[in-house]
Amino acid sequence: MNKKILVLGATIKPNRYSNMAVRKLLENGFEVKALGNKKGEILEVAIYTSKELFKNIHTVTLYLNAKNQKSYYDYILSLKPKRVIFNPGAENVELEKILTKNNIKFERACTLVLLSMEEY
Template identity: 60%
Template sequence: MNKKTLVLGASLKPERYSNFVIRKLVNQCFEVVAFGLKQGEVAGIPIDTDLLPYKDLHTVTLYVNPKKQSMYYDYVVSLKPKRVIFNPGTENPEFYEILKKHNIFFEVACSLVLLSTNQY
């Protein structure tokens, strides 16, 4: 099953975890879309700077500081993903409650570890 994933908070910098996860997802043949503050491309995946209405998302993996996440609450809910992954440093109990109210599963985990251990 292809778990189409949105990397929210994608970075062009190769040393950033969001960049690494895009490359790992592509290498493992996942369908990937990405949103970031700077337009560019990582592993052939364009980084969008507009909040696009992506369809059929399975996962949103977050790489956005909790203090800046509130601007994305409605957007993420509107995408109706099956799950949201809160990577280390993105934990946000306020957002958890919003997702619960919309019956969107979330987990506090590291996407890179999940991918590396075949638990993604």
């Protein structure tokens, strides 16, 4: 099961959904990488602030609104993920079209709900 997940839009603030997602993904046995505006840590996961070229990312789960995603388009494509999850508030038709052109699956879903239903 050990899929590697990138949480894009991660924060150390425990009341934010991106933080909860990192914690829940870890609880469910996933390897988690995190990228955000400010360095920090969520449990043992470092939050990077630069576009690290992580290897073997299975899923990118987005916690950024569409406007804030633009600067990450090429980065997301460079990771060659199997899928991208647009969490509520992160929906982005423009990026969905780019992903489709590049044969990357996407879904509009909530990482926390998928995990709670064991459908991640």
